Amino acid sequence: MSSVPVLDAAAALQVAAELGAVFAKGAAQRDAERGTPYEEVAALKASGLLAVTVPAEHGGADLPVAVLAEVFRLLAAGDPSIAQIPHSHFVYVNLLKHQGTPAQQARLFAEVLAGASFGNAQSEIGTKHVRDHRTTMVEHPDGEWRLSGEKGYCTGALFADWIPVLTHRGVDGPMVVAWVPRTADGLEVVDDWAGMGQRTTASGTVTLREVRVDPELVTGYAETFTGPQTYGAFAQVLHAALDAGIARAALTEAAEFVTTKSRPYPDAVVARAADDPLVVHAFGQMEVSVRACELLVAAAASAIDAADADLTEESAGAASLAVAAARAATTEASVSVSSRLFEVAGTRSALDSLNLHRHWRNARTHTLHDPASWKVQHLGRWALEGVLPPNHGQL
Secondary structure, rough: OOOOOOOHHHHHHHHHHHHHHHHHHHHHHHHHHHOOHHHHHHHHHHHHHHHHHOOOOHHHOOHHHHHHHHHHHHHHHOOOHHOOOOOOHHHHHHHHHHHOOOHHHHHHHHHHHHHEOOEEEEEEEOOOOOOOOOEEEOOOOOOEEEEEEEEEEOOOHHOEEEEEEEEEEOOOEEEEEEEOOOEEEEOEEEEEOOOOOOOOOOEEEEEEEEEEEEEHHHEOHHHHHHOOOOHHHHHHHHHHHHHHHHHHHHHHHHHHHHHOOOOHHHHHOOHHHHHHHHHHHHHHHHEEEEEEEEHHHHHHHHHHHHHHHOOOHHHHHHHHHHHHHHHHHHHHHHHHHHHHHHHHHHHHHHHHHHHOOOHHHHHHHHHHHHHHHHHHHHHHHHHHOOOOOOOOOOO
């Protein structure tokens, strides 16, 4: 595996914009056919973008969250399914920064700089509570630790070189992350994701049958939330950037359709649908919504950077609140703009062959990741009484 380029901020944004434009060209067809984007992910891995948050002391660019969030937005504006694939990669790079041992950091950051990516095996299948975990890492009589269980929503795992597995150390032990090679014996990735949207993320299932674990590659996880942290806010702002990208993509494609294909309504007495004052006003309203959510994402990412520079309970709480506002706004904008697209574009836009409905399906599917209503609740409690949000991985 050869080394990937180390990108500074300007180069990272340029590469993201270029890849986003390339990904956009095949997004509708891939979605319609549920095509697995192997070539596109290979291009993403070779670009150097997956290494932009590797710390400088390990040879990386160590770019701020504000740049990474914009990278995600640009990729998502091209194809949000492809943009979602490396989400967990960056989350676990972030975990390594905060919880990895020096030896783990040296080994795994070197892998990333050589072009490797991390997937995830985090969410449990069949449990009633998000904190329930049936997957366990058990010590056998021969002294080896082995993983067994089943994980769902494993976005990125199909394309990954390493799969971080969230598990218990022992039956009743603390939560840890076991780093397992994608090719490990007993590990299987099943591409069985069948959601109505984000169809080509390959967010399938990982099954683990007595998978051997290297004890030197087990990283603490529970400790992440014992004090002030931005780990949750970091993960959440990337989700928000994804939704902002979906909103921008829907608005861009709506504008292209209206200016080239839509027929004007007779009462407007105009030659082009794009000159109908009601249509123009609708586009203005949507532009306001999309711009607002884009700015809130940028502000939230900057708040995380500020908190990381001076981490306290107050700065971490401020970052979480900023991310909550971004997630609420991007949820509203992505769902509403991708739906209103049809109102402004007219009847022809509903043709299944055009696949314009993928924007709404993508928005509606991805925004279910965390309920926006709870983000608003936390913001409301802070606005009323100055109550900081809870300290967990969803904020």
